[in-house]
Amino acid sequence: MSVRLIARLDIKMSNLIKGVQMEGWRKMGDPADRARKYYAEGADELLYMDVVASLYERNNLVDIVRDVATDAFVPMTVGGGIDSLEAAKALLDVGADKVAVNTAATKRPSLLNEISDTYGSQALVLSVEAKALPSGGWTAMTDNGRNHTGRDVLAWVEEAATRGVGEFLITSIDRDGVGRGADLDLVSAVTDAVDVPVIAAGGLASAEHVREAVARGVSAVAIAKALHTDALSLIDLRQELARTGTSVRPFAMEEAPGV
Amino acid sequence: MTMRHTDPRKDDFDYGSYAPDATNPKAFYGLPEEVRFCSRCVISNQRPNSTVEHKHKADSKKTTIRLDEDGVCDACRTAEQKQEIDWDERRRELQALCDKYRSRNGSYDCLVPGSGGKDSFYQSWMLKYEFGMNPLTTTWAPHVYTDWGWRNFNRWIHSGFDNYLLTPNGRVKRLITRLAVENLFHPFQPFIFGQKSLAPKLAARFDIPLIFYGENEAEYGNPIADNASAQRDYAYFTTSDDSEIFLGGTSIQSLREDYGVREADLEVYRPSNPEELRAKGIEVHYLGYYLKWHPQAAYYFAVENGGFEASPERTPGTYSKYNSIDDRIDDLHYYTTYIKFGIGRATYDASQEVRSGDIEREEGVALIRRYDGEFPERFADELMQYLSLPEAEFPEASRLFEAPVMDRAYFDALARRFRSPHLWTYSDGGWKLRRTVFARN
Numbered sequence: 102m103s104v105r106l107i108a109r110l111d112i113k114m115s116n117l118i119k120g121v122q123m124e125g126w127r128k129m130g131d132p133a134d135r136a137r138k139y140y141a142e143g144a145d146e147l148l149y150m151d152v153v154a155s156l157y158e159r160n161n162l163v164d165i166v167r168d169v170a171t172d173a174f175v176p177m178t179v180g181g182g183i184d185s186l187e188a189a190k191a192l193l194d195v196g197a198d199k200v201a202v203n204t205a206a207t208k209r210p211s212l213l214n215e216i217s218d219t220y221g222s223q224a225l226v227l228s229v230e231a232k233a234l235p236s237g238g239w240t241a242m243t244d245n246g247r248n249h250t251g252r253d254v255l256a257w258v259e260e261a262a263t264r265g266v267g268e269f270l271i272t273s274i275d276r277d278g279v280g281r282g283a284d285l286d287l288v289s290a291v292t293d294a295v296d297v298p299v300i301a302a303g304g305l306a307s308a309e310h311v312r313e314a315v316a317r318g319v320s321a322v323a324i325a326k327a328l329h330t331d332a333l334s335l336i337d338l339r340q341e342l343a344r345t346g347t348s349v350r351p352f353a354m355e356e357a358p359g360v
Numbered sequence: 361m362t363m364r365h366t367d368p369r370k371d372d373f374d375y376g377s378y379a380p381d382a383t384n385p386k387a388f389y390g391l392p393e394e395v396r397f398c399s400r401c402v403i404s405n406q407r408p409n410s411t412v413e414h415k416h417k418a419d420s421k422k423t424t425i426r427l428d429e430d431g432v433c434d435a436c437r438t439a440e441q442k443q444e445i446d447w448d449e450r451r452r453e454l455q456a457l458c459d460k461y462r463s464r465n466g467s468y469d470c471l472v473p474g475s476g477g478k479d480s481f482y483q484s485w486m487l488k489y490e491f492g493m494n495p496l497t498t499t500w501a502p503h504v505y506t507d508w509g510w511r512n513f514n515r516w517i518h519s520g521f522d523n524y525l526l527t528p529n530g531r532v533k534r535l536i537t538r539l540a541v542e543n544l545f546h547p548f549q550p551f552i553f554g555q556k557s558l559a560p561k562l563a564a565r566f567d568i569p570l571i572f573y574g575e576n577e578a579e580y581g582n583p584i585a586d587n588a589s590a591q592r593d594y595a596y597f598t599t600s601d602d603s604e605i606f607l608g609g610t611s612i613q614s615l616r617e618d619y620g621v622r623e624a625d626l627e628v629y630r631p632s633n634p635e636e637l638r639a640k641g642i643e644v645h646y647l648g649y650y651l652k653w654h655p656q657a658a659y660y661f662a663v664e665n666g667g668f669e670a671s672p673e674r675t676p677g678t679y680s681k682y683n684s685i686d687d688r689i690d691d692l693h694y695y696t697t698y699i700k701f702g703i704g705r706a707t708y709d710a711s712q713e714v715r716s717g718d719i720e721r722e723e724g725v726a727l728i729r730r731y732d733g734e735f736p737e738r739f740a741d742e743l744m745q746y747l748s749l750p751e752a753e754f755p756e757a758s759r760l761f762e763a764p765v766m767d768r769a770y771f772d773a774l775a776r777r778f779r780s781p782h783l784w785t786y787s788d789g790g791w792k793l794r795r796t797v798f799a800r801n
Contacts, residue, residue, distance in 0.1 A: 121663050122670040124681040125656045156726050232672055235507065247674035247681065279663065
């Protein structure tokens with residue numbers, strides 16, 4: 102199986118933003134422009150997260166998803182503030198292929214069953230923000246690492262796997278925006294715990310980081326800051342991975358239709 | 361004999377002036393009677409300026425942040441002026457200052473007070489590695505370190521600095537903190553004494569001629585005129601007259617005679633002697649005068665260079681994880697500012713971030729609506745214990761309190777005494793602010 106390279110875009114209203122340890126957000130540009138750029142450079146998927154959805158109690162990404170969906174033909178996952186079937190439907194209707202759920206599911210896990218029963222597991226991603234505990238293990242958080250859920254990450258993914266989740270997005274809060282590689286212990290623990298595809302996120306900024314994560318059993322990686330700052334390009338990353346023996350989808354720039 | 365510190369739970373509290381329809385409700389602390397909010401950031405005109413804490417008594421009147429005719433606060437004007445400043449020129453001024461004082465004989469040439477927070481990293485690193493200075497760092501311990509605050513403090517020191525850490529006598533600090541809460545509802549005050557005066561005293565002791573603090577308080581709303589100078593006014597940390605010194609709103613003499621504190625245990629709280637500082641030519645500068653200060657950038661700098669960790673959760677009462685995270689009592693501090701001035705931690709944090717251009721005003725308003733004034737449950741039990749003065753540990757001081765042990769009911773009852781009627785209403789068993797930035801009533 103080829104590892105999927107996912108461009109992650111955290112969005113605050115009209116701005117692409119990025120923080121460090123999910124804190125201190127900086128504006129990084131226009132989210133639609135960046136999404137098209139990543140698509141043109143061969144992103145296997147696009148992932149949008151509305152970071153202020155829970156603050157404003159609504160997902161604000163419908164317009165941008167609709168806009169980008171007209172000319173970026175790769176799977177799109179959208180998260181942030183999805184707390185009902187209706188909220189999921191609103192995003193799926195405008196072109197999202199999957200929805201990513203966090204806060205609402207931690208409060209009402211049956212939401213996962215509802216979405217997977219209605220739209221299928223392939224449309225449901227559970228987003229987990231994992232904070233390493235000094236005593237070992239990880240705790241699941243919400244609101245970009247601000248609020249506790251009281252849930253142990255491994256127990257939570259095990260439960261969620263029984264509720265029809267098709268994929269796990271595991272973001273290390275500690276590694277987020279730091280650019281020094283994923284929390285590999287976390288990645289291993291999750292891939293060992295569940296038999297569902299896992300996306301590693303938080304700290305991945307090089308081909309080496311991707312290889313390390315793949316060796317721990319992930320199906321995909323989500324990269325944000327390294328792309329937003331142009332420290333890394335998806336084209337170079339894909340070539341480097343292919344050259345060093347990590348299976349990736351072959352891609353040439355002219356293959357991105359509509360750009 | 362009436363008890364000096366009566367149990368607030370037994371107050372015959374007059375709720376009348378807190379009625380929603382009360383006419384001309386009284387304003388405490390000399391606060392402006394009409395609550396207004398800055399049109400650019402989210403601060404209210406109730407924000408007090410920094411005071412000379414060792415003169416702070418229960419009946420002290422506040423001066424507050426100025427809003428100009430356009431409804432813009434002084435802190436926003438300061439932020440605006442920052443855009444006009446020729447920072448290259450300021451950097452050359454700093455270079456010249458450093459060239460004048462740089463040590464060539466292996467001695468320290470400047471003193472950098474810091475907690476190990478994000479700003480400490482930035483200050484000390486810039487001076488040592490960009491400007492070639494030889495700083496000694498010094499830390500006045502928080503009341504009670506958070507775990508992450510302690511780890512960050514150690515990361516800071518071990519990223520390349522010598523440090524003197526002064527941890528004051530815990531019992532005396534608890535007593536002064538209790539008095540500061542009881543008299544001023546200001547649990548953070550005992551920290552401020554050392555924060556302002558420890559460095560000048562150490563500098564005098566070690567003959568270090570230059571002290572660098574970080575930001576100027578004007579960035580947060582002190583009079584703009586304060587910001588025009590690179591140096592901090594001696595008044596904030598010196599006095600030569602013992603009768604002028606109040607700790608927790610209590611005179612030095614009373615602390616000795618009534619509360620059983622020994623003279624030597626008060627030494628660390630005393631301001632420094634201005635004559636000695638003048639004689640030694642010690643200057644206290646703000647690095648923020650010379651280098652453009654951006655709190656978020658200092659956070660990035662600290663993570664990048666020193667492995668600084670944000671707190672593992674948002675601080676109660678706000679959304680933030682990078683700012684002022686090393687003292688457990690901070691949680692309570694911002695809760696008390698919410699009670700006294702209607703300004704909680706989210707308001708302070710959001711105001712700063714709006715001014716810095718990191719968040720929009722609308723977002724700040726939403727964050728305040730969501731988080732401001734939240735009671736800090738996470739360390740509450742520990743903090744109530746910290747504020748308690750059991751007889752076994754405080755044989756003399758405890759006798760002056762009708763109820764030496766602080767618990768949540770005591771704390772909430774005490775809070776009532778400090779709620780200004782012009783800010784608060786009481787109805788149906790609950791307190792509400794008369795005006796908020798989000799309701800715009």
